[in-house]
Amino acid sequence: MEAAAGGGCGSGPPLLLSEGEQQCYSELFARCAGAAAGGPGSGPPEAARAAPGAATAAAGPVADLFRASQLPAETLHQITELCGAKRVGYFGPTQFYVALKLIAAAQSGLPVRIESIQCELPLPRFMMSKTDGEIRFGNPAELHGTKMQIPYLITEKNTFKRMDDEDKQQETQSPTMSPLASPPSSPPHYQRVPLSHGYSKLRSSTEQMHPAPYDARQPLVQPEGASTGGPGAKPPRHQTSLIRSFSVEREPQDNNSNYPDEPWRITEEQREYYVNQFRSLQPDPSSFISGSVAKNFFTKSKLSIPELSYIWELSDADCDGALTLPEFCAAFHLIVARKNGYPLPEGLPPTLQPEYLQAAFPKPKWECALFDSYSESMPANQQPRDLNRMEKLSIKDMADFPVPIQDVTGDDKQALKNTVDEVLPKDMSEDPATPKDSNSLKARPRSRSYSSTSIEEAMKRGEDPPTPPPRPQKTHSRASSLDLNKVFQPSVPATKSGLLPPPPALPPRPCPSQPEQASEAELHPQLNRAPSQAAESSPTKKDLPYSQPPSKPIRRKFRPENQATENQEPSTTVGGPASVAAAKPHPTVQKQSSKQKKAIQTAIRKNKEANAVLARLNSELQQQLKEVHQERIALENQLEQLRPVTVL
């Protein structure tokens, strides 16, 4: 094998391998080739086996291996191209060896070129864990048809993994894998490979969180209907538990199947994963996810908002602002595909139509009628009404997924369909009723989700509010009052009602209050001093005046609005209460000695002065407030002027 590999480099320069390299490479090749027993390299397996220098390495294990090298997908893709696997359509020994050499080159930091293989390079390093395995149902059968070799890689990888891990379970991969037709761009596929590999690694390590959580979730390509015979075990359950633990990042899963739109086909593993994610968001599988919940979920995929918006448009078939399970799966799948580099389709692919999704994963346990309705919809009929029922079925279906009968053209299904056609009209008659309910049900969450989203968005995006924030003056009852505290309070309810906090307006507000309070604090001691001085002269008579002036500042402090309103009036009114307070003690003072009278009068004078000072302060603060209001109005005007310009 080594010799053949050494000399067999068909298209590129001769590949010279050192001893260690030869050994390592041949071992890897053997593993890749051997694991995929019956794996489709090209044509009949026997022929492949018989090829000198060993069989072709199965795409799956090879892809796994390459991913284990931990090179970026782009590099791996380049390597695949260079080594010739894509050209010849399979990983023959020469291609494999060249690829390994290129991997080593890339890992050493050399550019991926054919010339690189001429250098002496260290052995390529692979992080592949040997305990991976299983769950992937490698379904060789699915590779029939127009499958690309590379995507085949992915599916093969599944099988490989399984094989690798559990050698005991030598799945009998049907050797009927035929070389696939040319496919969509390989990079996306290739990228998928890394994903599934990562996933398998995860699995092997029994639920440890894969560093790339999304990777972990890679459900490898699962043959949808492919009856792979062997692996009946459904690792997906295990997978899904793993998957659940991962954060939401999606990666593309390739899909198998006989349909030309491979990237848009959801494999079983993918489906399981999607369903479990759905369940994590919404425990009832037959219900739907509201728009805001889905938005938060899909935003984690780090796609741009316009793309997510477009994906939503595609997947929300009934445009109700909520995602049912098939819609959710379709959206998830589109996001996965997009993350892997697939361009978004112009329209929802037929394999992602909700009805199709419902029917594509039938559950044997279904009642006939339901099953028939599903199968009936399989030809991708537009039957949105069946969604509700389908969701339920799909959920059940998802719950325990035996080997999927992905053969879409299953005769049994069609037979059932034919026999149960008469059931359909009955079902359809039920449909109008259920969709109405569902629509009404959905309408409510739609409005809710929309409103919640809009409120959240409006709150977040102050620059683009649904309604302009109401001016505080509108809610402020006493427009002329210098009531700064009250001015603050209306701004809070105004915020709530207008859905918009006016950020520029709020900050200046606290400032004026501080001087006021500070000035009040100043005045308070002054007023206290004044009464205290008066108290010295006439302790008894001053009680009244003391009580009155001190109470005024206190009142002003604790209930500034009341005091403020009083203060707004000219200082005479401020002086008024003082004078009134002062007047009260007068009769008593007259009874007293003149000394006391004088003392009281002094106190009164001082109080008047204090009042005058306070009044001046009030007018100043009022002025300040007016200025702040004007500023605010100017800013709001500016904002409104700016807004139409930016929108246009």
Next chain:
Amino acid sequence: MAVCVAVIAKENYPLYIRSVPTENELKFHYMVHTSLDVVDEKISAMGKALVDQRELYLGLLYPTEDYKVYGYVTNSRVKFVMVVDSSNTALRDNEIRSMFRKLHSSYTDVMCNPFYNPGDCIQSRAFDSMVTSMMIQVC
């Protein structure tokens, strides 16, 4: 049938405006803008009490010699303005109404998308295609 379709937000800035003969776009933009006054006039004429009963379709806003401008207001004060060619006499009021209804339902679909922030420009492809279907009929 329309030569220009515009969706105006409540604050009177356009969320979406598109005209078919692209060389005269500015003229259509201006026509839509001036028609907003007429729309506001019609809305305010109803009075606040009639907001609920106000019909959404406003009818012909004003005719010019080349074009006719039709208006439609939703309950959330989002306005749809459509400019049609005057030479297209076959276009009846009912057809205009149905076109507005389609616009309205497409608009609600756009709104349902949680990734659409109210107040953003409408970039939905479905909405675009619907408007194109309405406009292409003319040409």
